[in-house]
Amino acid sequence: MTFPDPVAQARHLTQRFVSNGVPLDDLHTITGSLDDWPSWYAAWERMGDTQLAHAADAERAGATLTAAELRLIAALEFHFGKFLFVHDQGALRAGTAKSALAYRQALPHLPWPGRIVDVPHAGGTLPGVFRAPHGPGPWPAIVLVPGLDAAKEELHLFSEVFLRRGMATFVVDGPGQGESEFDSRLPSAWEDVAASVLATLTGIAGVDPGRIAIVGVSLGGYYAARAAASTPGLRAGVSLGGCYSMAQAWPSLAFLSRQAFQVRTGAADEPAALANAEEFSLAGHPPERDIPFLVVHGERDRLFDLTQARRLTEHFGDRARLVLEPEGNHVLHNLGYRVRPLVADWVLRLLGALPVAA
Amino acid sequence: MTFPDPVAQARHLTQRFVSNGVPLDDLHTITGSLDDWPSWYAAWERMGDTQLAHAADAERAGATLTAAELRLIAALEFHFGKFLFVHDQGALRAGTAKSALAYRQALPHLPWPGRIVDVPHAGGTLPGVFRAPHGPGPWPAIVLVPGLDAAKEELHLFSEVFLRRGMATFVVDGPGQGESEFDSRLPSAWEDVAASVLATLTGIAGVDPGRIAIVGVSLGGYYAARAAASTPGLRAGVSLGGCYSMAQAWPSLAFLSRQAFQVRTGAADEPAALANAEEFSLAGHPPERDIPFLVVHGERDRLFDLTQARRLTEHFGDRARLVLEPEGNHVLHNLGYRVRPLVADWVLRLLGALPVAA
Numbered sequence: 001m002t003f004p005d006p007v008a009q010a011r012h013l014t015q016r017f018v019s020n021g022v023p024l025d026d027l028h029t030i031t032g033s034l035d036d037w038p039s040w041y042a043a044w045e046r047m048g049d050t051q052l053a054h055a056a057d058a059e060r061a062g063a064t065l066t067a068a069e070l071r072l073i074a075a076l077e078f079h080f081g082k083f084l085f086v087h088d089q090g091a092l093r094a095g096t097a098k099s100a101l102a103y104r105q106a107l108p109h110l111p112w113p114g115r116i117v118d119v120p121h122a123g124g125t126l127p128g129v130f131r132a133p134h135g136p137g138p139w140p141a142i143v144l145v146p147g148l149d150a151a152k153e154e155l156h157l158f159s160e161v162f163l164r165r166g167m168a169t170f171v172v173d174g175p176g177q178g179e180s181e182f183d184s185r186l187p188s189a190w191e192d193v194a195a196s197v198l199a200t201l202t203g204i205a206g207v208d209p210g211r212i213a214i215v216g217v218s219l220g221g222y223y224a225a226r227a228a229a230s231t232p233g234l235r236a237g238v239s240l241g242g243c244y245s246m247a248q249a250w251p252s253l254a255f256l257s258r259q260a261f262q263v264r265t266g267a268a269d270e271p272a273a274l275a276n277a278e279e280f281s282l283a284g285h286p287p288e289r290d291i292p293f294l295v296v297h298g299e300r301d302r303l304f305d306l307t308q309a310r311r312l313t314e315h316f317g318d319r320a321r322l323v324l325e326p327e328g329n330h331v332l333h334n335l336g337y338r339v340r341p342l343v344a345d346w347v348l349r350l351l352g353a354l355p356v357a358a
Numbered sequence: 359m360t361f362p363d364p365v366a367q368a369r370h371l372t373q374r375f376v377s378n379g380v381p382l383d384d385l386h387t388i389t390g391s392l393d394d395w396p397s398w399y400a401a402w403e404r405m406g407d408t409q410l411a412h413a414a415d416a417e418r419a420g421a422t423l424t425a426a427e428l429r430l431i432a433a434l435e436f437h438f439g440k441f442l443f444v445h446d447q448g449a450l451r452a453g454t455a456k457s458a459l460a461y462r463q464a465l466p467h468l469p470w471p472g473r474i475v476d477v478p479h480a481g482g483t484l485p486g487v488f489r490a491p492h493g494p495g496p497w498p499a500i501v502l503v504p505g506l507d508a509a510k511e512e513l514h515l516f517s518e519v520f521l522r523r524g525m526a527t528f529v530v531d532g533p534g535q536g537e538s539e540f541d542s543r544l545p546s547a548w549e550d551v552a553a554s555v556l557a558t559l560t561g562i563a564g565v566d567p568g569r570i571a572i573v574g575v576s577l578g579g580y581y582a583a584r585a586a587a588s589t590p591g592l593r594a595g596v597s598l599g600g601c602y603s604m605a606q607a608w609p610s611l612a613f614l615s616r617q618a619f620q621v622r623t624g625a626a627d628e629p630a631a632l633a634n635a636e637e638f639s640l641a642g643h644p645p646e647r648d649i650p651f652l653v654v655h656g657e658r659d660r661l662f663d664l665t666q667a668r669r670l671t672e673h674f675g676d677r678a679r680l681v682l683e684p685e686g687n688h689v690l691h692n693l694g695y696r697v698r699p700l701v702a703d704w705v706l707r708l709l710g711a712l713p714v715a716a
Contacts, residue, residue: 018382024373025685025692054696063703065523070696111522134492164469165423327383334383338412338428345421 002255003037009256010034015333021076021157026051030077041091044081045098048074052102068109075103075153079178083149084256086263093182096151100127100179103153112163114156117204119172121196127152127179128172128197130204133163137206140213140351141168142344143197143227143234147218147331148186149260151178155217161340165348170201174223176264185266186219188279194227194234202233209233211351215343217241217331218303221295222280225312229287236350238294238343241331243304244311246280252303282315292319294346296339298328321346360613361395367614368392373691379434379515384409388435399449402439403456406432410460426467433461433511441507442614444621451540454509458485458537461511470521472514475562477530479554485510485537486530486555488562491521495564498571498709499526500702501555501585501592505576505689506544507618509536513575519698523706528559532581534622543624544577546637552585552592560591567591569709573701575599575689576661579653580638583670587645594708596652596701599689601662602669604638610661640673650677652704654697656686679704 010017010031017027026047033043055070075098082095107114107129118125129152133139142162144155152171159169173179174193176186187193194214202209213236216224221242228237243249246261253261262273293316297309306324313322323342325335332339368375368389375385384405391401413428433456440453465472465487476483487510491497500520502513510529517527531537532551534544545551552572560567571594574582579600586595601607604619611619620631651674655667664682671680681700683693690697 015382018376023693023695024376024382029685058699058703061703062707063699066699066703069699073695327387335381337381337431341416341421341424341427345416345419345424349420 004254004256006034006037006040007031009037009040015329015336016331017080019157019333019336020154021073022080023073026073026077038088041081041085041088041095044077045095048077048081048098048102051077064109068106071102071106072110072156075099075106076156078102079151079153083151083154084260086260096179096181099151099153103156112160117170117200119196119200121193122175122184124183126172126174126193126196128170128200129156129159130168130170130201131159131163132168132206133166135166137168138208138211139166139168139206140211140348141170141201141207142347143194143201143212143214144169144171145174145190145214145216145220145223146171146177147216147220148257148264150217150220153178158217158336158340161344162347165344167344167348167351168207170197172197181264186261186264188276188281190223190226191229191231193223194231198231198233211235213237213347213351215240215347219243219246219280221312222246222282225282225293225315226285228289228291228293229282229285229315230289232289234291236292236294236347238296238347239312240296240339240343241298241301241304242295242312243280243308244282244315245308246277247274249304249308250274250277252305254303257303282312287316290319291316292321292350294321294323294343296323296325296332296343298330298332298335299324299326300328301330303330362612362614364392364395364398365389367395367398373687373694374689375438377515377691377694378512379431380438381431384431384435396446399439399443399446399453402435403453406435406439406456406460409435422467426464429460429464430468430514433457433464434514436460437509437511441509441512442618444618454537454539457509457511461514470518475528475558477554477558479551480533480542482541484530484532484551484554486528486558487514487517488526488528488559489517489521490526490564491524493524495526496566496569497524497526497564498569498706499528499559499565500705501552501559501570501572502527502529503532503548503572503574503578503581504529504535505574505578506615506622508575508578511536516575516694516698519702520705523702525702525706525709526565528555530555539622544619544622546634546639548581548584549587549589551581552589556589556591569593571595571705571709573598573705577601577604577638579670580604580640583640583651583673584643586647586649586651587640587643587673588647590647592649594650594652594705596654596705597670598654598697598701599656599659599662600653600670601638601666602640602673603666604635605632607662607666608632608635610663612661615661640670645674648677649674650679650708652679652681652701654681654683654690654701656688656690656693657682657684658686659688661688
C-alpha cells in the first residue's frame with residue numbers, strides 16, 4: 001500500500017477540516033504530531049479525547065452548552081481520524097463509535113437541538129439527525145447527504161446555514177456511510193434510500209411534506225441527483241462538488257479515496273472497485289420528473305473536474321443551473337462561507353419562503 | 359520607520375483574524391497579494407469590497423441574511439486593513455468609515471440583531487452595539503471592551519458566546535477606539551467611561567441593572583480591571599490577555615503596537631508615548647469595591663507576559679481567579695473556541711443564571 005504523507009494530507013484538507021468545525025489550533029497540534037499515515041488516527045483520537053476531558057470539566061461546572069460544543073468538536077476529530085482509515089477496521093470502528101457517541105451526547109444541548117431519528121430501510125435502519133429552525137412550522141426541510149468518506153457529524157455546521165434561514169434539516173448516514181458503513185455498502189442508486197428517508201421525514205410533526213429538497217456534497221451530490229431525478233416528493237436538488245460518473249473520475253482520485261470506495265462498495269481489489277465505479281453513473285438514468293437542480297462546482301476541484309459538473313447539469317436540462325467558482329476547491333470548502341448560503345438561498349426561493357428576485 | 363514584513367505579520371495574526379470571522383481563504387488571498395507594509399490596507403480593502411459586491415448580489419436576490427453575513431465579513435476586513443495603520447490617517451479614516459458602515463448595515467439582519475446605541479460621554483458620544491439573547495428578559499448583560507487596536511466590529515463573534523448563553527451584550531468603541539479614535543484619545547482610566555456606559559445600558563428595556571459584568575481583551579482587559587475596581591454597578595470583571603502596566607510591557611511591544619499607542623494617546627514621539635504608558639497602570643489604584651475578577655492569560659503571550667497576569671490577579675486579592683493556558687497566545691485567539699465559553703460560563707455563574715458548581 002502506498003500511503004500518503006500525512007502532513008501533506010492535513011495541509012491539503014485544511015479547509016475541509018476547519019470549515020466543518022475543527023479548531024485551527026487543534027489541527028496544528030494534530031499535524032505537528034503526525035509521523036506516518038498509520039499514526040493519523042491516533043493523533044486525532046488524542047485530540048478528541050482531550051476535548052472530551054474539557055467537556056467533562058465544563059459539565060461538572062454546570063456549563064451544559066459548553067460541554068456540548070466541546071463534544072461536537074471531539075466528534076469531528078474522531079470522525080476525521082477515521083474517515084479514510086479503511087485499511088484498519090479496528091480504528092475505523094473505534095473512531096466511528098466514539099464520534100457517534102460524542103455527537104449523540106452533544107446534540108440535545110447544541111443550538112437548534114438535534115434528535116436522532118432512525119430511518120427504516122432495507123430491513124435495517126439508517127441513523128438521521130433532525131433539527132428544526134426557530135419559529136413555528138410547518139417548515140420546509142432539507143435532506144443532507146454526505147459523500148464517500150463523510151458522515152452526518154461532518155455536516156452539522158453546514159446544516160445550520162439552512163436552519164438560520166428557517167429550514168428544518170435531516171442529515172443521514174446512508175448505506176455505507178458513517179455509522180451505517182459496517183452493515184451496508186455504498187449503493188450506486190439512492191432513489192430507494194431517498195424514498196425511505198422521505199417516508200420518515202414527512203412523518204415528523206412540523207415538517208411540510210410539500211416542501212422538501214435534497215442537497216448532497218461530493219459523492220452525495222451524485223446521490224442527490226439520483227434521488228432528485230426520480231424520487232417522488234422532492235421539490236429540488238443540489239450537488240455541491242458532486243460527480244456524474246465515478247468511473248470517469250477514477251484516474252484523478254487519490255489512493256485513499258480509491259481504497260475507501262473499494263472497501264465501502266465491498267470490492268475485493270482495485271479492478272473490482274473500478275467495475276463498481278462504472279455503476280455509479282447518471283448515464284442511463286434520465287430524470288423521470290421535471291425538477292430544478294443546482295450544480296455548484298469549484299474549478300480547482302482536483303477530484304471531480306468540470307466535465308463532471310457540466311454533465312450533471314445537462315442531465316437535468318432546462319431546469320438546471322450551474323454555478324462555477326473559479327477559485328473553489330473540492331466541495332468548495334474554501335468558499336463555504338459564501339457558497340453554502342448561496343445553496344440555501346436558492347433552495348429556499350424554490351421552496352417558497354423567500355421573496356423571489358426581480 | 360521600520361515597518362514589519364506584512365506576510366510575517368499576517369501569519370503571526372492568523373488566529374486573531376480567523377477566530378474573529380475572517381474566512382481563511384480570504385486571508386490567504388490577502389496574504390498572497392501583500393508587497394510591503396504600506397500595501398496592507400489596500401489588500402484588505404480590495405477583499406472587503408469584493409465581499410460588498412457579493413452582498414449586493416445576495417440582496418438583489420432577496421437574501422437579506424446572506425447579504426448581512428457578507429457585510430459583516432467586509433466590515434472585519436476593512437477593520438483589519440486599518441487597525442494598525444496609524445501612519446496613514448487617510449487610509450485609517452477611510453477604513454474605519456467603510457468598516458463601520460458595512461457593520462451598521464449588517465447588524466439589524468444578523469442572528470441576534472444588533473442596534474447602535476450612542477453613549478453620551480464627556481460632551482460627545484461613544485457608539486455601542488446592543489444585542490439581546492433569545493428568550494424573555496430581564497437579561498444579565500456584558501460590557502465588552504476592545505483593546506488598543508481593536509474595535510466593536512472585531513468583538514462581534516465573541517459577543518455571540520455570551521448571547522448563546524442568555525446574556526445581553528454591549529460592545530463599545532471607547533475613547534480612542536474604532537469610530538471614536540478621531541475625536542478622543544485612549545485614556546489611562548476607564549472608570550468614568552464605564553459609568554457612562556452603565557448609565558446608558560441600564561436604561562435599555564430588558565437589561566437587568568443588577569446583573570452587569572465587564573469583559574475586556576488585551577488593553578481592554580486593563581480597562582475592565584480599572585472599571586471593575588471602582589465603578590459602581592458592575593458585579594464582576596474579566597481580563598482576557600490584559601495587562602497590569604503598559605510601561606512594563608513596553609519593551610516587548612512590536613513597533614506597530616508602540617506606534618498605535620503613541621498616536622492613539624496623542625504622544626508626539628516614542629519617549630512621550632512611554633511617558634503616557636506609565637499612566638496606564640493599576641498601581642496606585644487599589645480596588646474600591648470587593649469584586650470577583652477573572653484573569654485568563656496565555657503563557658505564550660509575547661506582548662503581555664505572565665508577570666502582568668499575576669499582578670493583575672493579585673490586584674483583586676482573594677476574589678480573583680487566574681487561569682493560565684500553557685499553549686495560549688496573546689488574547690488566546692488560538693484557543694478562543696474553548697476560552698471564550700470558559701469566560702462566559704464564569705460570568706454567568708456569578709450573575710446567577712447557571713447552577714453553581716458543587
